[in-house]
Amino acid sequence: MPQRSIDKAIMKYVVRGLQPFNIVEQKAFRDFVLDLVPNSKIMTRITLTSMIDDAAKQMKIKIIEAMKTIDHIAITTDCWSARRRSFIGVAAHWLDPESLKRCSVALACKRLRGSHTFDLLANALNDIHAEYDIRGKIVRTTTDNGSNFIKAFKVFGEDGNNNADALVQEEEEEEEEADKDEEEVEFVDVSSLLDEDDGFEFQLPKHQRCACHILNLIATADASKAVSNDTYKKLYYSTFGKCNALWNKCSRSSTAAETVEDACSLQLVRPNATRWNSVFMAVERLLRIVKDKGEATMRVFCTDLKVPMFNPAELAFLSEYSAVMTPVAQATNILQAETNVQMGWLLPTVKLLKIKLNRIKLPLKYCKPLVDALQVGIENRFGPMMEDPELVAAAILLPKCKTNWTQEDETIKIGMDYIKRSMEDPSLQSSEVNRSSSSDEDDFFSGMQGSKAQDSAKQLDAYLSCSADNMDLLKSFPAVCKLSVKLNTPLPASAACERLFSIAGLVFSPRRARLNTLNFENQLLLRINQRFLTS
Structure with missing residues (x-):
């Protein structure tokens, strides 16, 4: 085997995110290669890092060249923490002008030091935009509903500059009125004026709040307001109290989980605070067990686990809860897609969600307050978007x-x-209509021609x-x-950037906690953007 092929194989091993060699594995791998090719040499860690760095540079050049031909680009971004380090991830998306298919590429996963303040995020995004020369092409940036991201785009975004102008004008008017009242000379600290945010230090594009994060807030924070109804409140707490007891029992005890699996041939799903629709999926699994195995089977393993069994009213409540939350879960799944979704799907999906909730509400017995709370949340959170x-x-x-x-x-x-x-x-x-005129006179009076319009x-x-x-x-x-x-071109949700962090977790594993930040970013980008690798 040629030396170049061996080096290439080792590099692909690392780029694909596989676990690194420890001392024992390094010796075993070295002995294995030397047995195959006695005269070969194994590259050092420094050489491998240098090859990864060169490949990452070539990949970025190809990405920049690919985006030069694109007129409109969307950005999704989010923050991520692992191994006591914080990162900001940025992904770019566009529609191919010829095929109209979605194209995506990971741009960065850079280290963030200190508090994640709005100006720190704006500075990081501005540097990434400049690095790839896409600042003037970005139509919208989709983020979650974090206050730091919202303030960054409010202060430094396209709409934020108008607010800054109004704020500056108000301050000037107040200063003029103060000057009329007193004629004393006032000394001003210049350094404080230089440090003051005027909204022009960075230039960020328009901001789009993640629709899936909004739906998640509606399904949790807004839905919790339904407990103001006494009947719903009593059933809600009694039903989910038993659900939580069952979920906790199975998650903490392998014996309890095996008891459920032996009785139902299924495992229970435990809700996760960081995963969308997790409560809905957990309730759906319980209802599936009741439907497939019957209430008698559930009663048996509830007795074995010493957990109270659901009464008929509580099972009916779970069925209605699942029916109400099903369209919300479907809307979330639609909007969090990446390849087959466009921004234009956002408002029709929200509109259809409201219609579905109205239809579901009619036959309900217990969960009508939940539907009312969801509809109020949808109207409050998505109402301004309906007028965009x-x-x-x-x-x-x-x-x-x-x-x-x-x-x-x-x-x-x-x-x-x-x-x-x-x-x-x-x-x-x-191109035929917009062909350049032969003289400045024709260009000047071209607006009089109505053929284009x-x-x-x-x-x-x-x-x-x-x-x-x-x-x-x-x-x-x-x-x-x-x-x-x-x-x-923009995406209604930031789920695409969160998928970047899912892969980042595989690269930045516990055994690689000492990995250099730049080396980690290069390996991550090389793994995600493999189609831009040099052949």
Whole structure:
């Protein structure tokens, strides 16, 4: 085996995130290779690290070249802590202009030192945008609902600069009034003015709050307000008290878990605070056991585990709870996808969720207060998004939705007005229509010609009149397609970045806790972005 092939094999071993060699494994591997190829030499750790660093640099060059041809890019970002270190992960997403398929790439997983303040996050994001030269291409950045992320985009985002201007103007007016009252000279500390945040130190794009995090808050914080109803409160606490006793018993005792498995051929699912829909999935597993094995089987293992058995009212409560939370879980699963989801799915999914909850509410006996609490939470948390022109337009420009996802004419008008204004942008015109003029005079008076606007309006009307609902329909209308790609490039949830951290946990394992931060990031990016590796 040639020496180059051996080195390449070892590098692939490390890049794929496998466990590193300890001292015993290193000796065994070295002896094994020397038995196969007596004259070969095993590379040192320094050489391997250098090869990984070079491969990561080449990969970043390829990623930068690939994104140069893309006009609109979306970002998902989140923070992650492991082995007493904190990191910020950033992933980029875009729609391929030709195939309209989603493309994703991991950009960074950089170390964060100190408190995760809003300016620290803004600085890290700004550096990553500049490193990949995508600052002017980012349409939206999707994050969770953490207060540090929200403040970072409120202060340094596109909309935040307007707030900063108003704040500065108010401060100037107050200073002028103070000067009129007293004419004394006042000395000002210049250093405090330089340290003051004015919203222009960093430039961040528009912010999008993760829809799945919002749904999770609705299913937990808002749903808990249903206990204000006495009947629901009594059943809720008695039912979930028995559920928690059963879940805790099986999670803490292997004998108890084996008892349930022997009786039902299934294991119970225990809720996890960090996992979406975990309570729903745990309740669903209990109901599945009751349906498949019957109440008698559940009564037997509840008796064996010395856990109180559910009465008929409590089982009916669990059935209604599952029925109510099923559309919420389905909406979460739809929005947390990565390859087959666009921003335009957000509002239709929320709208359909409200309709499904209204239909489910009618036959309910115990969980009507839960439906009311969920509907109030949806209205409060998603209400402002329903009035966002870009989000409404993104839904209209999806062939699957168009204008059929809502019956509210005012909402459709908001989106259509935005689309018509945006389609007047010369960058959305076809190459034949937007061909450069032969003189400055023609360029100056080109706005008098209405052919471009008429062509875009015809394309929009033709698009809305088509009955096809596949994405390929957009290719027939270039101006509509370009605007649809721009608005639907962002993702409604930040789950894609959290998947990056799932892989990071495999690379940054307990046995690799002393791994250098840069080396860790290079290995992670090489593993995720394997299609950009040098062949």
